[in-house]
Amino acid sequence: MTLIISSTILDDLLRYAKAVAPEEACGLLFGEGRVIQRASPTKNIAVDKQKFFEIDPAALIAAERNMREGGKAIIGYFHSHPAGSVEPSQTDASMAAPDGRIWLITNGDEVAAWQAVANGQIFGRFDPIPLDCDSTNGQTAES
Numbered sequence: 463m464t465l466i467i468s469s470t471i472l473d474d475l476l477r478y479a480k481a482v483a484p485e486e487a488c489g490l491l492f493g494e495g496r497v498i499q500r501a502s503p504t505k506n507i508a509v510d511k512q513k514f515f516e517i518d519p520a521a522l523i524a525a526e527r528n529m530r531e532g533g534k535a536i537i538g539y540f541h542s543h544p545a546g547s548v549e550p551s552q553t554d555a556s557m558a559a560p561d562g563r564i565w566l567i568t569n570g571d572e573v574a575a576w577q578a579v580a581n582g583q584i585f586g587r588f589d590p591i592p593l594d595c596d597s598t599n600g601q602t603a604e605s
């Protein structure tokens with residue numbers, strides 16, 4: 463079960479996270495199955511933005527409504543750890559619902575994907591997921 467992200471989306475996401483550092487960046491991941499088709503930054507409304515993130519609930523509600531009306535599905539969330547590793551923190555684990563959604567965590571040029579599950583390897587909440595960066599953007603390269 464590999465998660466697929468295009469290099470364009472990943473580059474944009476990493477650039478955004480670097481731009482808001484030392485604050486944590488956050489946002490929503492849209493797609494189908496295991497393919498990330500869009501990463502949409504949202505406001506971080508946490509009080510201490512350098513240590514925590516909280517996705518703007520208005521953005522989340524709008525995305526959930528759009529999804530019900532036939533829009534793109536929310537397959538997960540992304541956030542950055544400007545001063546830490548790309549492993550989920552204990553706080554992330556306590557905030558995550560075991561809903562099978564993807565958690566993408568970045569730090570600089572590093573990125574890792576996790577799935578929020580009921581009995582995960584990390585703090586009982588997350589399992590690692592291999593991430594495949596598709597640099598061809600879905601097109602077949604002739605070699």
Ligand SMILES: [Zn+2]
Nearest residue numbers: 543550551554
């Ligand atoms: Zn975190």
